[in-house]
Amino acid sequence: MQLPTPTSVHSEEESHKIEKMKRVVRRIKFESELDLNFGERVADKAYGQKLLSCIQCGTCSATCPLAHYMDYTPRKIIAMTREGFKEEVLNSLTIWLCASCYSCYVQCPRQIHITDVMYTLKREAIQMGFHPKRLPIPILAQEFYKRVLKDGRNTESWLLVSLYLRTNPFIMLREAILGLKLFLRGRLTIGREHVKRRDQLHTILEHKKGEAPL
Amino acid sequence: MHGNGHNGTVRIGFYICHCGHNIASIVDVKAVSEYIKSLSGVVISCEYKYMCSDPGQELIQKDIKEHSLNRIIVASCSPLLHEHTFRTAVEKGGLNPYYFQMVNIREDVSWVHTDMKAATEKAKDLSRAAVQRVFHHKSLETKHVKIHPDVLIVGGGIAGIHAALTLANAGKKVYLIERNPTIGGHMAMFDKTFPTLDCAACILTPKMSQVKNHPNIILWTYSEVAKVDGYVGNYKISIRRKPRYVNEELCVGCMDCIEKCVYKEGKTPDEFNVGLSKRKPIYIPFPQATPQIVVIDRETCIEFKSGRCKKTCVEACDRKAIDFKQKEEIKEIEVGTIILTTGYQTFDASRVPFYGYGKYPNVYTSLEVERLVNASGPTGGELILRDGRHPKTVGIIHCVGSRDKNTNRWCSRTCCMYSLKLAHLLKEHTDAEVYNFYIDIRAAGKSYEEFYDKLLDENVHFIRGRVAEVSDWAVRPSEEGKLIIRAEDTLIGIVRRVPVDMVVLAVGMEPQADSQDVRRMFNISCSTEGFFLERHPKLAPVDTFTDGIFIAGACQGPKDIPDSVAQAGAAAAQALILIDSGEIELEPNTAYVVQNECSGCRTCLTICPFTAISRDEAKQKAFINEALCKGCGTCVAACPSGAIKQNLFEDEMIFSEIDGLLKMESPACC
Amino acid sequence: MKYLYYPGCSLRSTGRAYEESLLSVLKVLDIPFEELNDWNCCGATSYVSIDETDAFALAARNLALAELQSPDGTINLIAPCSACFLVLLKTERYLESYPDVREKINSTLDKAGLHYHGRVNVRHPLDVFVNDYGLENITKRVKYPLKGLKVASYYGCQMVRPFKTFDHSHYPETMDRLVKVLGAEPVDWPLKTRCCGGSLTGTIQEAGLRLNRLLLKEAEKRGADIMLTCCPLCQHNLECYQERINRKFDEKINIPVAFFTQLMGVALGLSEKELGMQRLFKMPSLKQITHPKGEMANAW
């Protein structure tokens, strides 16, 4: 029997697609690759021993306004955390897309504090250096953290400038017009806000930095 | 310190049970046995694999004879489980059964502890306490109470009906009390039943009319239990018969009066159709209502509101059955046993605001849909939505008010199956696309899984995901004018928006709103969620902790029809055991007054909740009526001169138990 | 009862109009308040993403300062920004519910000579106006009923979740009730509490813009003339990115987004300046708002 011969040459797009399909990815998980009590440790840190009682109903994903853009739905994050898929979880975009709207937290039929779980995962990812270096969300968090640590208050204009410098300076051009509009309406200030008793603040925040990573 | 005094020489036999591995894996039974052997009065101390088995019991009997034992102690499971077994064995061995004492080293020790050393020490302490206690045991006579042969059944749903017929067919007189105007309960409202799809009315109504016509059943509908007095075998019950303003003897259910009512159209939401239709102030709940007698609703009848109605209903009745002056009536009856079949209520769907019940007209509860697809329902079985449309797509949301810590924690057990049934019926009636949104499908019953298979073959959609929201928020033209269901399809791992015309909420089952009042009235317990508590979750599923009172059906927990009927039969059988044996043995744990120590101070008189204590004015002494005493011992603890004693729980026995528990120091305790 | 007022960072920059209008309304209603001395940033959602102890300590400093400033009784601390409101509330609640957290944070505060005893009640101004001052009293003070104005109340997320304080977590009605009292007509819509994405507009902008687009379109579709918010970040997102959303997704969205306190001020007869109206990108068209006698509302 003879195979049909291709009648036309592949378009470039098509051959690209074929190449992509041929690049097989191994999708299997060996128990030895898992961190088996990762779930319990996260639960402990996130006020959520209840994490383990998840029944995988998906209410969190369905109520999440950002689930459409996540690489894993929140439900999957819980399942993966519980089962010890630490690397996948800490590398996921999901934890950074969580905007802390607490919709899942309120609706979860098992009353799991999902938002707190996400915060815990964010902290772990930062501490262990899992996130991509120029992903803006953790950078924003870090810049914000530094600014407030220093001044006690946040000045939005300064925060945004440092964010753009560390991620993509070209965005600054895009945002300049909006910035100008805000500035003209007195909604962006140049002077930096700060608390009077910075010493007191620093004493409070000067405890031993960082808790042991999970 | 414990002389055997008037009891003669005390010769104790101590037996410790391995209960397979249940006890022996945590308690060093050998060590306990050897330790007990060293105590004074102990003649025999040994261990055995299963004391409750026949050889175990025979061992006791043999030893009693061979070693002239006069006290027996078994350390095994809870006395609530096997005390009776061992007492009987002791009696067969020729010893008075009340010389027996049981030590609980399973439920109280091996099952709740993990440290072998601590558990063994605790078992020793408890056993030693029993050894010291039995020195004070006495020979007692078992109390017997006669059982009145009549039975009260509360609640006329399928469970109550089945229990009533079972007992009546066995020749017993049954009072069946129902608070609604008709019996039938929830089952009468259902359209078809799963998994067989036979029509609920077709299988229920024959049983309803059997109840009505059975010579052994006295059926009182529109009635409630007002008061319960007495005890097993001798309950005195007051029944409140609410006035229906229609003479039950005269009414033949012709319904002419209903037609002639001054209201041309019904104005009040019809209870039977869950508010989907309206009824008049004078009505009959549904065509096959039993008894077939009309009832007048005082709240909505003009005559009661203004006293100036033309009373066309009275004119219409040629049997002169309507009686506006009818009064509430209290009936006193005596029964020996009681079966509670008070059923359940459905979850109020508006408690989950995310699903839009009460906000979007085309969101229905499952019970409403039962009526909607029923040929005798408000639309004659045609599926017309509240906005007049016929649905082309339907979404059924499972677990509404079930498996949710924010509402009800438990699984309601029936919703999966009735949702499958409704999916089938809706498809059959409308040929609509039907989507089931479920967390898990629980089809664990005879032929249930096969029914699920059938639905899959019918191409009903099954999306595994709990719905987060039902709304009218359309983001695509195809969604305009629809209700949009948002859920994650967890098996595919993506959030889906499914636009539908009709949403069915599979509401769960919960305890009746007044279940706490009812259980207090009958002096039984409830589980934490509010369902009536059975005596043992496995071995005594229809008994309660109050002798002579049984439970069946959904008042005990969510249940479908077959399970309710099975329980009702079981409860009837339990009642029959009591009735046919004619009497029941009661613990001889009654209190008595040691006459020459009584100072006649009257303290005990007011304390006894059963008025079992009276005062002999001539002798100036208290006197306890043994038949009325239920053995709580409250008077014993209250008597200032220590003149009242309680059999089986005498002060000396408890003091010696305390001694036994504390006298020796053990590693776990010191 | 005197309230303590915690402005938060945003009310000093992008949300200035919120502060101006809020303070003007408090004054005109004679509700006594004073600003919390030397308050610091609440930490928002970022702080807890880095270090939880720091996040709680930072927020708790404000609570401890409030106790210093108001030595007796329960303190009602007004936090107008939803993020501040929640962070302060969550700190207060978690310190109460988890003894180990309380201990840890207080030992941190102690080092700086501060301590939190649990006397602070964190309040949102919406709650204060509607439930403390009362709708009936507001009715009496309305000078220019906002007749015919259709308002979509947007509550956002953190004011109503996760803690149940004064309204439902997904279907709140407090602002709608207030709007009615002001003479306007609340629009019932299903996205009242759907998240605007918060800081996503600044980080992963595509996601942020999409969320805001959905909200704006639905409000317009339901016939709203104006959207009202109670959070500076929501207001910023919904207002300032409209043009970009229109360009990117080929939409024609055009709806004013104001703070609820601004609209309150209008009905109460305050001037444009007092309410920071000039700071908005798009002025609400309020021509129809007239005094029963035919007189136009102040500067409108």
Next chain:
Amino acid sequence: MPTVEQPKENSWEPRIIAFFCNWCTYTAADLAGVSRLRYAPNARIIRVMCSGRVDPQFILDAFSKGADGVLIGGCHPGDCHYMEGNYKALRRMELLKRMMKDMGIEDKRFRLEWISASEGERVKTVINEMTEQVRALGPLGLPKKFAEWDKELESLEHEINAKGDTVHA
């Protein structure tokens, strides 16, 4: 697993005597067993028909013989199998508490709890809690105190007698 499960070698362990009513709390303890809940092994249960049967003397007796804590478990108010035995118990125990205070027995050594037949979990919680509370208080050691009091009384008596002697003399 609760930490209270491991009694250390030769270290002091609290001894708690528990009086449980047959219908509610004793049944709840059975349920805890059937449910395999794990709790501290420090309590020893004595079954009575009703919490109303618990004579204050039982409690004092237990303390005087070396118990470090006493727990009474009865049905919830309104749920008593015998109508109101638990109310009687409550009234009695309130009085007893005052008396115990005078004797120097701390409040936390004595506890009256309503635990219904379905609350197996509560049995676990209460016993664990009480064990920890009593552990924190340390041994009560009433028998030792009694011996000391006896000694004091004896010497007092001796003194008085001696004085009496002198007076008489």
